[in-house]
Each structure stands twice: as structure tokens, then as C-alpha cells.
Amino acid sequence: MTKQRVVVTGLGTINPLGNNVSDTWKKLVGGVSGIDYITLFDASDLPVTFAGEVKNFDANEYMGKQNARKLDRSGHLSIFAAEEAIQDAGFDLSKPLGEDFGIVFGTGIGGIGATEDAVRVYDERGSTRISPLAITQLMPNSSTGQVAIKYGIQGPSLTITTACAASANAIGEAKRMIEQNIVDKVLVGGTESGTTSMTIGAFAQIKALSKQNDEPQKACKPFDKNRDGFVMAEGSTVLILESESSAKDRNVEVYGYISGYGSSTDAYHITAPSEGGVGALRAMEKAISNADISNEKIDYINAHGTSTPANDLNETLAIKSLMNDYAYEVNISSTKSMTGHLLGGGGAFEAMASLLTMKNNQIPPTINLNDSDEDCDLNYTPNHFVDKNMDHVMSNSFGFGGHNAVLIFSKQ
Amino acid sequence: MEVNEVFEKVKTLFEEELGIDSEKINMDAKLEEDLEIDSLGIVEVVMAFEDEFEIEIDDEELTDVGTVGQAVNLLHSKL
Known part of the structure; x- marks a missing residue:
């Protein structure tokens, strides 16, 4: 079959x-x-x-x-x-x-x-x-x-x-x-x-x-x-x-394809992310491989972006390891800046947000991002939405226990 | 306490505690079919009766209770 x-x-x-x-x-x-x-x-x-x-x-x-x-x-x-x-x-x-x-x-x-x-x-x-x-x-x-x-x-x-x-x-x-x-x-x-x-x-x-x-x-x-x-x-x-x-x-309209899914476990600490976000990185790599696209095809990342010092730093490091120079170009945002952390409901919410982002070609901002952190130096779409044509978007979700789940959505 | 007083107390309790539509509550109403009280709900009903009337109800006493009227009569007999 x-x-x-x-x-x-x-x-x-x-x-x-x-x-x-x-x-x-x-x-x-x-x-x-x-x-x-x-x-x-x-x-x-x-x-x-x-x-x-x-x-x-x-x-x-x-x-x-x-x-x-x-x-x-x-x-x-x-x-x-x-x-x-x-x-x-x-x-x-x-x-x-x-x-x-x-x-x-x-x-x-x-x-x-x-x-x-x-x-x-x-x-x-x-x-x-x-x-x-x-x-x-x-x-x-x-x-x-x-x-x-x-x-x-x-x-x-x-x-x-x-x-x-x-x-x-x-x-x-x-x-x-x-x-x-x-x-x-x-x-x-x-x-x-x-x-x-x-x-x-x-x-x-x-x-x-x-x-x-x-x-x-x-x-x-x-x-x-x-x-x-x-x-x-x-x-x-x-x-x-x-x-x-x-x-x-x-004969119904679709919001998009779920083209990639990757999951991994840190096996490091029950709350802290693994150093350099290597666990999260593995999940992102698996999702991209599952979607059968190259890293540069990702137009937007809906970050886990919890606003904790440890998550945001290690997620940034993981994105840098994944995308190298392209990490500084790709649009990233954290919709948690507006919703707060929906915990177990976050992945589904952010999947919805990612699908709507791709379908409407508009990237929701990361709000309250006013003072830049020298270690968090990527393009987080601060404070104002951005218009951009998108074909593939990625959503990151990481949990206590060291659980990492990454989804990729595609227009075609 | 008279039977009709027990009924009024039961009716108020069903309405206020369990959210059951008061129009459905009469002596002939079947607890499961008419009032949609399932097996978990019956436990709640018994707990509410025990608190309201300050009595204890054993499981065996419930065997023949299928309607509001039968529940009212059981309560009346224990007061």
C-alpha cells in the first residue's frame, strides 16, 4: 500500500x-x-x-x-x-x-x-x-x-x-x-x-x-x-x-500538508535542555529529513521560545547548528510571547499558528522583544508582523523530561 | 417530615447540585432514562442525600430504587 x-x-x-x-x-x-x-x-x-x-x-x-x-x-x-x-x-x-x-x-x-x-x-x-x-x-x-x-x-x-x-x-x-x-x-x-x-x-x-x-x-x-x-x-x-x-x-479545502515530524529525547536533565540544544537539534534534523527538503527551504520557524533563559538560548544554538549562515536569515517567532505557555496544549496551538502563517503568508511577531541578548542574535521577527511568501514552516516543541518534537508543514 | 417535603428537598438538590432541568423532576421520573443520571451520577446522588438528610445509605438499599418516587420513599422511611 x-x-x-x-x-x-x-x-x-x-x-x-x-x-x-x-x-x-x-x-x-x-x-x-x-x-x-x-x-x-x-x-x-x-x-x-x-x-x-x-x-x-x-x-x-x-x-x-x-x-x-x-x-x-x-x-x-x-x-x-x-x-x-x-x-x-x-x-x-x-x-x-x-x-x-x-x-x-x-x-x-x-x-x-x-x-x-x-x-x-x-x-x-x-x-x-x-x-x-x-x-x-x-x-x-x-x-x-x-x-x-x-x-x-x-x-x-x-x-x-x-x-x-x-x-x-x-x-x-x-x-x-x-x-x-x-x-x-x-x-x-x-x-x-x-x-x-x-x-x-x-x-x-x-x-x-x-x-x-x-x-x-x-x-x-x-x-x-x-x-x-x-x-x-x-x-x-x-x-x-x-x-x-x-x-x-x-472535496474540502486544506490548510497545508504535514510533511515532516521528528522526535528525540535529551537524556540529559529532567528540566534543563541539553547543552547547545543538541537534543532539540536532533529532532529538527529528523523532521527535515522526514519532510525530504533541505534546511534552506524552511521559511519560518515557530520557536518553542518559552521566555526562560535556558530554553531560548539553547534553542537559538540548536537553530544555528542546524542552519549555519541561513540561521541568521530565516524568520523565527515565538507566539508564546502572546499566548503564554499552553504546556501540553502548546504544540497543537503552534501547529495551528504555523499553518495559518504559511497559508496567509504573514508571520506573527515575537512581542516584548526590545532589548537584544547578544547570545540570542537571530531574526525573531520582533514586535511587528512580517509579510513573506512561505512554502515550508517548522514548529518546535520541547518538554520537561527532555522530550523534543518538531513538525514541518508545507503548502504542497 | 412529610413525603411531599422530602420530594421538594430532592427536587431542589437535583436542580441545584446536579443541574437537572426542574421540569423533568417528578415522582414517576426514572433516574437513568428520564434524568440521565448514570452509574457515577447515582453515587453523587447518594452522597448528596446523605449530606442533606444526615443519614447513611447502604448500597443494598438502592437495589429497588429506579425512580424519583422510590428514592423519596426510601429517604422518608429513614428519617
Whole structure:
């Protein structure tokens, strides 16, 4: 059987910038920050008081209270984003997607809020008062199962938890499922809604978060000399992946091809990137090899660009090792400068951002990049979008644990 | 407490705690079919009853409870 090429035919999202793809894209190109002070809980005693929260979303209103209370917030966001993607791909929401559809979700920490709630109840009232919904809300595969139930997806399913590389790995593994003719359509998502007082506290303890509490919108400054950590964010992004032949049979528009996927593991340190970004470099090399193009064909890199001192430096070094002189020419940007760090949802969001970048021939900027760091001296598209014709774009995602996942999208 | 008072308390609890549409809640309503309370939901319902009425309900006592009316009568008998 011939190897299928894989296209993206549907996108859906809910994130700190917007509650649909179109609004999100406008904010990305406009260089608008989605970061603000935390409203979901009282964060006043925490070392970090801001995050990227989804706004104007009421799960009770969206799915009814009886349904909403069965899911945790990541489940709500996943079902919401999936609806837009399924409709965008031209499927009828009233019919189950069926056995021809697979589903793969990526998440970093699953229903961590539900875990915390259950522990709190256990401590205060004992085991017999723990909610019977606790397990189904906290398990990391909750979104996978709930989205499958909601939309009738009965093909193969997977949940990937490679921290902040999770949903980039999810897209890559779904690509392989289609290439190998296991299934010809896969709904792929990345969701995180793990901003709680405990996670903010815990990430702050390992010095991973920006503490620039005075100006939340300006705190996330990837590649800037004064960057001091990432900004927690929440959201869900869903993509409909399909074999080229299936998309042609259905006569639907495509956003682009997923032409390359590479993954690797640092095997170095549980949080710090390997020196010189050699682990990330291996993933980039594999993705480019998988896409069967040369390095100079990459027109844009959606960087992992978390705004931590270590990531941005080592990612820069890895890009230099990969591309040599061309590293100084290629447009790079970090959309995390606007969204914050969607953790396990980041790969899917940034895949969407990369596809829209390529399709619209517009590169979203890295905002808050004002003071250059002499060690981060590449073309990060600072503060204003750039018009550019693009044929191939690359998206980097790296996670705690040393997980690296790189995707390449192509117009043809 | 009278049976109708127990019913009103159960109705309020279903509405406010579980988000069930009040129009669906009557003595004949089947918990699973009409009110869409699944096996996990039943555990929640029992926990809510125990908290509201300050009683304990054993699993065996639930064997014959399939409708709101049967639940109300069980609660009434335990008060």
C-alpha cells in the first residue's frame, strides 16, 4: 500500500487570545498579549499573580450544567475546540464521526485541578466524600475519552503526555497513523488547563515562571535580554488530520500538508535542555529529513521560545547548528510571547499558528522583544508582523523530561 | 417530615447540585432514562442525600430504587 500524504482540513481553538480561529489569528498578527492577572482563583498570595486565561467562556452555558459538572475545565475546552474543528473540516456535527476516525490528544498535567479538589475533600471529610467524578476528571486521557464520546469517534485512540511537547507529538503520531493506512482521519488535540495555586507555586519553586507581576502583558519576552521565565496559560486547539486522498474525495479545502515530524529525547536533565540544544537539534534534523527538503527551504520557524533563559538560548544554538549562515536569515517567532505557555496544549496551538502563517503568508511577531541578548542574535521577527511568501514552516516543541518534537508543514 | 417535603428537598438538590432541568423532576421520573443520571451520577446522588438528610445509605438499599418516587420513599422511611 502506498504511503499516504497527510493534510489538515479543520482547525478549532479556545485560548487566551480568542475563542475561535479567526479571532485568534487577528490577535497573533496584531501582536496582542492574552496575558493578564489571574481571575479563576485568588492568586494574591502567590509569587506569580498572572497567567494566560481563556476569557468569556461559561461551560454551563455552553453544554448545560448537568453535562458541564461531569468534566473538568480541560474537558470543557477540548469539546469546545473540537466542535469548531469538526465543523471547519466540513463534517456534520449531528452524525457520529465513526470508526474511520482516530483521536489523539496531548496534555501535560491532565485534570490537575480535579486532583487537587479531591485531595482537599479527602483531607477535610475523608474518603467517602470524594466525588465519584474525580477519577474521570483527573485522568490525563479524560479529554480523549470525552471528545470521542461527544462526537462519536470510534477508531484508534491515544493520549500523549510528553509535557510541553505533548500535542506536537500527538500530531506527529497521528500523521504516522494516517501514513500507515491505520485510519484515514484523525482528530488531534492539545489541551491544558492546569493553572492552579499549587501549579503556579510549584513551577515558581523551580524558577521556571516570570515574576514580572507589575506588567503581565509584558512579562513574556522570548529571546529578550531581560526574560525571566515562562507564563502559565490554558487552552485547547484541535486539528483534523486527513489523508490527501480522503480530503480530495470529500472535496474540502486544506490548510497545508504535514510533511515532516521528528522526535528525540535529551537524556540529559529532567528540566534543563541539553547543552547547545543538541537534543532539540536532533529532532529538527529528523523532521527535515522526514519532510525530504533541505534546511534552506524552511521559511519560518515557530520557536518553542518559552521566555526562560535556558530554553531560548539553547534553542537559538540548536537553530544555528542546524542552519549555519541561513540561521541568521530565516524568520523565527515565538507566539508564546502572546499566548503564554499552553504546556501540553502548546504544540497543537503552534501547529495551528504555523499553518495559518504559511497559508496567509504573514508571520506573527515575537512581542516584548526590545532589548537584544547578544547570545540570542537571530531574526525573531520582533514586535511587528512580517509579510513573506512561505512554502515550508517548522514548529518546535520541547518538554520537561527532555522530550523534543518538531513538525514541518508545507503548502504542497 | 412529610413525603411531599422530602420530594421538594430532592427536587431542589437535583436542580441545584446536579443541574437537572426542574421540569423533568417528578415522582414517576426514572433516574437513568428520564434524568440521565448514570452509574457515577447515582453515587453523587447518594452522597448528596446523605449530606442533606444526615443519614447513611447502604448500597443494598438502592437495589429497588429506579425512580424519583422510590428514592423519596426510601429517604422518608429513614428519617
